Amino acid sequence: MSLRILSWNINGLRSLKTGMKEFLTSLEADIICLQETKVTRDMLEESQAIVEGYSSYFSFSRKRNGYSGVATFCSQRATPFAAQEGLSGLFQGELRGGSGEQASLPGTWTEEELKDLDSEGRAVVTQHLIKDENGKERAVAIINVYCPRVDPEKPERRRFKLHFYELLRQRAAAVSGMDSHVIIVGDINTSHKRIDHCDPEKSEAFESRLERRYLDNFLKSLCFDGHEKDSQDEAKSAPSCEGKENSGGALDSLGVSELEQEDEEFQLLSSSTNFQVIDTFRYFHPFKEEAFTCWNVSTNSRSTNYGTRIDYIFCDEGFLPQVKDSLILQDVMGSDHCPIAVVVAGMFVPSYQLPPCCTKFFPEFRGQQQKLSSYFQPISASEKQNNLSIHKPLMPLKVTTENMQNTSKRKNIVGKGKTTDKKQCTEKQRSISSFFSLKTSSLTNSSEDFIDDEKSNCESQISENSGSDYTSGDTNHTCDSGSQSSESSQGSLCSTPSQSDKEDTTGSNRKSNHTKNQGWGFLMKGPKPAPVCSGHKEPCVLQTVKKKGPNINRQFYACARGVGKEGDPNARCNFFKWVSR
Numbered sequence: 001m002s003l004r005i006l007s008w009n010i011n012g013l014r015s016l017k018t019g020m021k022e023f024l025t026s027l028e029a030d031i032i033c034l035q036e037t038k039v040t041r042d043m044l045e046e047s048q049a050i051v052e053g054y055s056s057y058f059s060f061s062r063k064r065n066g067y068s069g070v071a072t073f074c075s076q077r078a079t080p081f082a083a084q085e086g087l088s089g090l091f092q093g094e095l096r097g098g099s100g101e102q103a104s105l106p107g108t109w110t111e112e113e114l115k116d117l118d119s120e121g122r123a124v125v126t127q128h129l130i131k132d133e134n135g136k137e138r139a140v141a142i143i144n145v146y147c148p149r150v151d152p153e154k155p156e157r158r159r160f161k162l163h164f165y166e167l168l169r170q171r172a173a174a175v176s177g178m179d180s181h182v183i184i185v186g187d188i189n190t191s192h193k194r195i196d197h198c199d200p201e202k203s204e205a206f207e208s209r210l211e212r213r214y215l216d217n218f219l220k221s222l223c224f225d226g227h228e229k230d231s232q233d234e235a236k237s238a239p240s241c242e243g244k245e246n247s248g249g250a251l252d253s254l255g256v257s258e259l260e261q262e263d264e265e266f267q268l269l270s271s272s273t274n275f276q277v278i279d280t281f282r283y284f285h286p287f288k289e290e291a292f293t294c295w296n297v298s299t300n301s302r303s304t305n306y307g308t309r310i311d312y313i314f315c316d317e318g319f320l321p322q323v324k325d326s327l328i329l330q331d332v333m334g335s336d337h338c339p340i341a342v343v344v345a346g347m348f349v350p351s352y353q354l355p356p357c358c359t360k361f362f363p364e365f366r367g368q369q370q371k372l373s374s375y376f377q378p379i380s381a382s383e384k385q386n387n388l389s390i391h392k393p394l395m396p397l398k399v400t401t402e403n404m405q406n407t408s409k410r411k412n413i414v415g416k417g418k419t420t421d422k423k424q425c426t427e428k429q430r431s432i433s434s435f436f437s438l439k440t441s442s443l444t445n446s447s448e449d450f451i452d453d454e455k456s457n458c459e460s461q462i463s464e465n466s467g468s469d470y471t472s473g474d475t476n477h478t479c480d481s482g483s484q485s486s487e488s489s490q491g492s493l494c495s496t497p498s499q500s501d502k503e504d505t506t507g508s509n510r511k512s513n514h515t516k517n518q519g520w521g522f523l524m525k526g527p528k529p530a531p532v533c534s535g536h537k538e539p540c541v542l543q544t545v546k547k548k549g550p551n552i553n554r555q556f557y558a559c560a561r562g563v564g565k566e567g568d569p570n571a572r573c574n575f576f577k578w579v580s581r
Contacts (some may be wrong), residue, residue, distance in 0.1 A: 001133060001168050001345065001346060001347055002324060002343050002344060002345055002346070002347075003030045003031075003078070003130070003343075003344050003346060003347060003348055004028065004029040004030055004031075004341055004342070004343055004344070005029060005030065005031045005033070005142065005183065005185065005313070005341060005342050005344065006027055006029035006031070006032050006033065006312075006339055006340070006341040007032075007033040007034075007035070007144070007185035007186055007311060007313060007340050008027075008032070008033070008035070008335065008337060008338070008339035008340070009034075009035040009036050009146070009186075009187045009294070009311060009335060009336075009337035010034050010035070010036065010037070010334065010335050010337075011036050011038075011335040011336055011337065012036065012037070012038045013034070013037040013038060013039050013048055013069075013071070014038070014039065015334075016334075017334075019047070019581055020047060020048055020051045021051050021053070024051060024053075024054060024073055026452060027339065029075075029341060030074070030075050030077065030078040030348060031072065031073070031074050031075070031078050031126075031128075031142060032070070032072070032073045032307055033070070033071075033072050033073075033124075033142065033144035033146075033185045033186060034070060034071045034073070035144070035145075035146035035186050035187045036068065036069065036070075036071050036146055036187070037058070037068075037069035037070060037071050038066045038067060038068070038069055039058075039060070039066070039069055040060045040061060040062075040065050040066075040069070040121075040405050041058075041060045041362075043065065043066070044058065044060075044216045044359075046364075046365050049359040049360075049362070049365060050359065050360060050365055051073065053075060053076055054073045054074060054075055054076070055073070055074050055076075055079055055080075055354055055358050055359075055360060056071055056072065056073050056074075056125055056358065056359045056360075057071065057072045057074075057083045057085070057093075057124050057355070057357060057358060057359065057469075058070070058071045058085070058124065058359055059085045059086060059091075059121040059122065059123055059124045060069070060121040061119070061120045061121040062119045062120070062121065063076065063119050063120055067120070067527040068120045068121050068122055068146060069121045069146070070121065070122060070123060070124050070144050070145065070146050071124065071144075072124045072126050072142070072144045072552075074126060074128075074270075076350055077347075077350050078128060078348040078350060079348075079350040079351045079352075079354065080126040080127055080128050080351060080355055081096075081113060081127060081128070081129060081351035081353075082094060082095050082096050082100075082126070082127040082355055083095075083125065083126045083127065083355035083357050083358065084100045084124070084357065085123075085124055085357055086118040086121075086122075086123050086124075087116065087117070087118060087122075087123045087125070087143075087145075087167050087168060087171040088102060088109075088114035088118040088167070089101045089102040089103075089104070089114070089197070090102065090111070090114055090115060090118060091118065092356070092357045093125075093355060093356065093357035095125060095127055095141065095175060095178075095180035096127050096139060096141075096175075096178055096180060097179075098178075098180040099141075099174045099175045099177065099307070100125065100174075100175070101115065102452070102472075104174040104177075104178075105167075105170045105171065105174055105272075106172050106174065106272045106273045107166065107271075107272030107273070108272075109167075113163070114167070116160075116161070117163060117167050120148070122145060122146045122147065122148070122164065123143060123144065123146075123168070124143075124144045125141055125142070125143050125144070125171070125175070126141070126142050126144075126355075127139060127140070127142075127180065128141075128142065128348055128349075129348065129349035129351075130322070130344070130346045130347070130348055130349065131230075131347055131348075131349050132322060132345060132346040132347055133346060135344055136321075137349060138181055138319075138346075139179065139180040139181065140180065140182075140183060141172075141175045141180050141181070141182050141183070142180045142183045143168070143171070143172060143175075143182065143184045143185070143186075144185055144186055145168060145184065145185070145186040145187070145188070146186055146187050146189075146190045146228050147161065147164055147165065147168070147187060147188050147190075148160055148161040148164055148189065149161070149189045149452075150211070158211070159268065161189070161211060162210060162211065162214055162269075163268075163269045165211075165215075165218065165514070166214075166272070167212050168184070168216055168272055169271060169273060169275060170271075170272060170273055170275075172184060172275060172277065172308075172316075173273040173275035175348070176275060176316055181275065181315070181316055181319040182315065182316045182319070182326055183313065183314070183315045183317060183319065183342075184277060184312070184313070184314040184315070185312070185313045185314075185340075186311065186312070186411070187294075187310060187311050187337065188215075188310055188311070189310050190209075190212060190215060190310060191209040191212075191281075192212060192215050192216075192219070192279070192309075192312075193212075194206060195287075195289060195292075196292075196308060196309035196310075197308050197309075198290075198292065198301075198305075198307055198565070199306070199308045199565060200516045206273070210265060210268055210269065213269055214268070214269055217269065217271065217276075218271075218276060218277065219276065219277060219278065219314070220276040220277065220278050220317060222278070222279075222282060222283060222286065225243055231476070237413060240473060259437065261419075270502070275316075276316075276317070276318055277314035277315060277316055277317075278314060278315060278316070278317060279314060280312075280313045280314065280315055280320075280323055280326035280342055281309075281312070281313065281314060281326040281327075281328065281340070283320065283323075283326070284325055284326050285326070290305050291309055291328050292305060292307035292308055292309050292327055292328075292330070293307070293308070293309050293310060293311040293330075293337055293338050293340060294307050294308050294309075294310050294311065294336060294337045294338075295307035295336060296336070296363065296563065297336045297542070298546075299562060299563040299572070300561065300562035300572075301562045301563045301564070302336075302562065303561065303562035304561070304562040304563065304564035304568065304570060304571050304572075305330075306562060306563050306564045306565065306571070309328075311337060311338075311340050312340070313326060313340055313341075314341050315342075315371060322344050322345050322346060323342055323343070323344055323345075324343045324344065325342065325343045326340070326341075326342050326343075326396065327340065327341045327342070327343070329341065329342050330531050351359050388435060394451070396438055402518045425471055465510055481560075486563055492504065530542065531557050531575075531577055533558075533559040533560070533573050533575035534574075534575050535559060535573025535574070535575060536559065536561065536572060536573060538559070538561075539560065540557040540558055540559060540560055540575060540577070541558060541559075541560040542555055542556075542557060542579070543555065543557075543558055546555075554579070555578075555579040556575040556576060556577060556579060557575070557576070557578075557579065558572065558575060558576055559572040559573045559574075559575045560572075561573070
């Protein structure tokens with residue numbers, strides 16, 4: 001008896017190549033938490049939000065379209081009894097015992113700060129009941145988050161990111177304080193330890209980055225022997241864990257006096273709560289290397305597994321005995337991230353009533369006509385009732401016998417006209433390739449010699465690549481389809497050639513296709529063949545510069561293999577060549 005909770009940054013909900021029902025079913029999980037959905041509420045389609053067998057809960061960006069966003073899909077056997085959008089307590093929904101309200105946060109926040117942190121649609125909280133193997137019911141809150149990243153060109157985003165970390169920690173502490181376990185899943189956007197990064201040596205001062213120092217204090221430290229230890233205790237007894245990675249808290253490793261000299265860093269790293277969580281994957285797989293969850297798609301880094309682990313599933317210490325395993329599903333494709341999951345002992349106790357913030361209750365998905373004013377001010381209960389009574393269903397139009405007779409007459413006339421037109425069109429229709437070919441009767445030896453002499457290498461390549469398409473399209477026409485061969489395009493009727501005429505027909509078709517391909521090659525000359533890289537003697541790939549600067553949008557050739565560690569023979573070589581302008 002076990003259940004499964006899955007998290008995946010899908011890099012765009014609209015990029016899915018299958019229907020939502022098929023997609024969710026393929027993941028084989030009770031609760032599916034998606035990040036970076038990149039849809040705002042006005043962009044969300046009913047087929048994406050209302051899925052048979054699931055209830056969904058969305059958070060949308062209120063700043064930009066096609067940006068950020070998270071969604072949690074719960075199967076029917078895992079229906080939550082409470083849900084809320086965001087971490088601030090200012091948006092729709094409520095949590096158990098008021099633990100989702102602004103007043104329950106341990107720290108002091110202004111309403112403007114909370115609105116700003118929650119305005120990018122980065123969190124959804126759902127609360128569930130889980131019955132363990134002993135029959136005991138436990139309340140569990142699943143916090144689905146997509147944490148901000150720090151743009152190198154926008155250093156102010158680091159402050160935003162750390163404030164979001166603190167709000168996440170405080171909300172988790174508030175929920176835990178109401179006798180509920182906490183599971184945090186999603187894209188944390190920081191690789192915590194060196195083992196979680198493909199090349200930590202390239203990152204300057206890896207351990208001193210503020211995001212990692214905050215996670216040092218947020219995550220409960222492990223001695224990597226399967227038993228957790230407090231960060232302060234581990235710092236004192238570090239020699240006993242010789243040869244194992246020490247992950248002491250930020251305050252202990254730096255010293256309070258040093259942090260006081262840097263007031264801004266001290267404020268960013270300090271917290272209003274001592275609530276801590278455990279990295280479930282490192283609890284079960286403390287020494288597993290190259291366990292990455294995100295790769296750079298533009299450099300084909302996934303083929304060489306040159307990535308980072310920035311997707312996590314955390315849980316509080318009290319819930320850890322219920323977790324049976326933590327997984328990284330690197331074989332699942334479809335995004336620049338891969339899914340992660342935890343297996344939990346027990347079973348969900350589904351709620352018989354959906355939370356009010358479920359997308360099923362959105363007015364746009366309930367068939368209710370919306371007034372323009374409803375998007376700018378709340379509607380009272382009496383106004384809602386009036387709207388329902390005003391908008392009555394339209395009555396069907398009355399159909400008289402005279403109208404039916406006139407309609408049938410028009411159908412007969414139109415039907416006859418269509419048959420005649422179709423026959424005429426069939427006799428006169430010509431394929432587009434016939435405009436680029438000479439008539440078979442006019443082909444002479446001199447024209448054939450001219451074609452052979454003047455065909456360039458590039459046109460020969462086009463003939464090899466596309467000639468088969470045109471051949472199959474012109475020699476396999478039948479009378480049933482209404483298309484003709486090159487002879488019928490001159491006005492002759494379709495007929496089945498006799499056995500004695502097959503060789504002549506095949507020869508003329510070859511000449512005709514040869515000429516047609518020559519015409520297409522004259523109009524559309526194919527690209528030059530890609531150069532071969534010096535390291536592997538393999539064809540290169542064409543890439544475009546996206547970084548702002550003098551070479552933006554300029555194209556170049558590079559090795560087709562993925563980027564990897566320096567010295568890896570299977571990784572991309574240093575071949576580089578600009579495309580001539």
